Amino acid sequence: MAADGPRVAVRVPAKVNLFLAVRGARPDGFHELVTVFQTISVYDELRVGLVGLPGRGHHPASRRRMRLELRAGEGREPSGQDMPVGEDNLALRAGQMLGEAAGVLERAGDSRRDAAGREPPRTVLDVTKAIPVAGGMAGGSADAAAALVGLNELWGCELPRERLRELAGQLGSDVPFLVVGGTALATGRGTAMAQVLCRGVFHWVVWTESEPLPTPEVYRAWDRHCRPSEVEPDAILQALRSEDAVALGAALHNDLEPAAFALRPGLAQRKQRLLDVGALGAVLSGSGPTMLALAADRAHAQSLVAALGDEMRAPIVARSPVGGPDVLRL
Numbered sequence: 001m002a003a004d005g006p007r008v009a010v011r012v013p014a015k016v017n018l019f020l021a022v023r024g025a026r027p028d029g030f031h032e033l034v035t036v037f038q039t040i041s042v043y044d045e046l047r048v049g050l051v052g053l054p055g056r057g058h059h060p061a062s063r064r065r066m067r068l069e070l071r072a073g074e075g076r077e078p079s080g081q082d083m084p085v086g087e088d089n090l091a092l093r094a095g096q097m098l099g100e101a102a103g104v105l106e107r108a109g110d111s112r113r114d115a116a117g118r119e120p121p122r123t124v125l126d127v128t129k130a131i132p133v134a135g136g137m138a139g140g141s142a143d144a145a146a147a148l149v150g151l152n153e154l155w156g157c158e159l160p161r162e163r164l165r166e167l168a169g170q171l172g173s174d175v176p177f178l179v180v181g182g183t184a185l186a187t188g189r190g191t192a193m194a195q196v197l198c199r200g201v202f203h204w205v206v207w208t209e210s211e212p213l214p215t216p217e218v219y220r221a222w223d224r225h226c227r228p229s230e231v232e233p234d235a236i237l238q239a240l241r242s243e244d245a246v247a248l249g250a251a252l253h254n255d256l257e258p259a260a261f262a263l264r265p266g267l268a269q270r271k272q273r274l275l276d277v278g279a280l281g282a283v284l285s286g287s288g289p290t291m292l293a294l295a296a297d298r299a300h301a302q303s304l305v306a307a308l309g310d311e312m313r314a315p316i317v318a319r320s321p322v323g324g325p326d327v328l329r330l
């Protein structure tokens, strides 16, 4: 990165939904959920840095004309999909929103030169991706959470995590969880949440697919094919408390599966294949198309990968839970 001022790096994990129940459609166009989120050890890295600041000791108000700029890093993109790099990029939108909320940026599109005709200073965001793009693991949301946390540090905004979570909810349903990480039970759109107890570590095989499955399409398919469900997360919460991978495998649940399977029938076969080769459980990750298989331990996860061989494109072995975004001042 060509930053000539302070820099911050944030390593941010992906999320999985161990349990996802859809209670029904809401008047605001979203769906009412009960879900258990957990962070998993697949990480994107966001670097943010300041370029062209008007010298040390400048007044913070000089940042009011800051511009934001995004670069895509050298990341592996296992899904084969490109991250959006335009104004609809969620990390960029997160930066703009934080900058406006904290008073360090003027409104979007307002990047006048100063009285001397100088370009305004820039904040550069650089994302290196390992989380599959549009895969149901909240890669875009993770980058947005990383931008909120990293720019809060870089700009010295000092907004508390609680305020960052409020801003996060305006960016997407998964973003508030990823600002905090760990294991959480969420309701509403998925943004109202409480941390829940999880003992031990769980091991997974993550089976990604190159063709994305857009989340709104999956919810629309749910509207066509499915009815609101009453299923409760008690068995999942008990398995997490008691460090019981077998019980967790049996309790994995996602009400979006019938909708995703209707759109992409191959996904149901994938789930079955993972169970056939001995996974403790298998479940669609969020709205898919990534499929997750739970293993007894890391060696078991590797044996599942070996058993499926070339059937799986770019399998990932990962563990959960991990924490939230990790911030490092460079």
Ligand code: C5P
Binding pocket: 029, 030, 031, 032, 033, 171, 172, 173, 174, 188, 189, 190, 215, 216, 219
């Ligand atoms: O909040 P997010 O941007 O992740 O949501 C993407 C889309 O997924 C929404 O526009 C909506 O169509 C659908 N969605 C939903 N109910 C939720 C979360 C997402 O219908 N609780």
